[in-house]
Amino acid sequence: xxxxxxxxxxxxxxxxxxxxxxxxxxxxxxxxxxxxxxxxxxxxxxxxxxxxxxxxxxxxxxxxxxxxxxxxxxxxxxxxxxxxxxxxxxxxxxxxxxxxxxxxxxxxxxxxxxxxxxxxxxxxxxxxxxxxxxxxxxxxxxxxxxxxxxxxxxxxxxxxxxxxxxxxxxxxxxxxxxxxxxxxxxxxxxxxxxxxxxxxxxxxxxxxxxxxxxxxxxxxxxxxxxxxxxxxxxxxxxxxxxxxxxxxxxxxxxxxxxxxxxxxxxxxxxxxxxxxxxxxxxxxxxxxxxxxxxxxxxxxxxxxxxxxxxxxx
Numbered sequence: 001x002x003x004x005x006x007x008x009x010x011x012x013x014x015x016x017x018x019x020x021x022x023x024x025x026x027x028x029x030x031x032x033x034x035x036x037x038x039x040x041x042x043x044x045x046x047x048x049x050x051x052x053x054x055x056x057x058x059x060x061x062x063x064x065x066x067x068x069x070x071x072x073x074x075x076x077x078x079x080x081x082x083x084x085x086x087x088x089x090x091x092x093x094x095x096x097x098x099x100x101x102x103x104x105x106x107x108x109x110x111x112x113x114x115x116x117x118x119x120x121x122x123x124x125x126x127x128x129x130x131x132x133x134x135x136x137x138x139x140x141x142x143x144x145x146x147x148x149x150x151x152x153x154x155x156x157x158x159x160x161x162x163x164x165x166x167x168x169x170x171x172x173x174x175x176x177x178x179x180x181x182x183x184x185x186x187x188x189x190x191x192x193x194x195x196x197x198x199x200x201x202x203x204x205x206x207x208x209x210x211x212x213x214x215x216x217x218x219x220x221x222x223x224x225x226x227x228x229x230x231x232x233x234x235x236x237x238x239x240x241x242x243x244x245x246x247x248x249x250x251x252x253x254x255x256x257x258x259x260x261x262x263x264x265x266x267x268x269x270x271x272x273x274x275x276x277x278x279x280x281x282x283x284x285x286x287x288x289x290x291x292x293x294x295x296x297x298x299x300x301x302x303x304x305x306x307x308x309x310x311x312x313x
Contacts (some may be wrong), residue, residue, distance in 0.1 A: 007122060007129060010126070010130060014060060015059050015060075016041070021051035021067040023299060046072055046096075048277035053075075060089070062088075064091055065092070077302070088112050089124060091110070140313065163181050167268055167269055171256055172199070184269070187243060200265070201230070212246055218279045221237040234252070248276045249273075253266075
């Protein structure tokens, strides 16, 4: 056969179901098929063949027509109802037009006459396997297109949702910048910034360069020296210079799963500037009040210690 080697290559990963009630012919054909296909499943009638098909992944069905209990054409009808794309090859000694019409009605893909010409049979199998290969390529291409479309839709949804938030947000996948929202752009982005924050390490350096040392809240924020997002906790406070001036952010670092299951990280910057300085002011007031109370009441010497000393408890 001209395409025998190609047939073997195409069939090496395929499973075929062969249904034949003639035991001798079944055994001989099974041996030939086993040299081509990864796995050969056999059955002796249509009912048994249908049961085998339902219990296994089958890429191709080869069947006789006239068999006890259920004919090959009847079985083919059920197979096509389960999976319309599964190729079916009918091998039969019957040349009656009614059989051809019935085979067409049941969406039988190929019809081979007995006695089987081995060369023609192998050529038919080559055509079938080539068709399966083409369908697999088309299916794979379609799946990749669908994945890309879903990824784009997911990205668009992420952008739409995050752009509604007043909090600056960034997403890194495999340590590369995937997205930042409008709030981040309006707060941080200057000329060349996007390139500078293209990786999480770049973002660490970018933030460290803009960190502000403020004596009032220095104990409430992460230190500038040695700052790294990789070493940072899942949440931390940071004081930085932005396009709108000095800001204090409560930064949340959270895992984020993308559509392709690659691990990503989202950084969300929550503005707590006003809250942080209000807390610092309240702490200062409390300290001043405590100092005032201590100065005026707690450290004053009693006027008549003798009276107190004479009281027995």
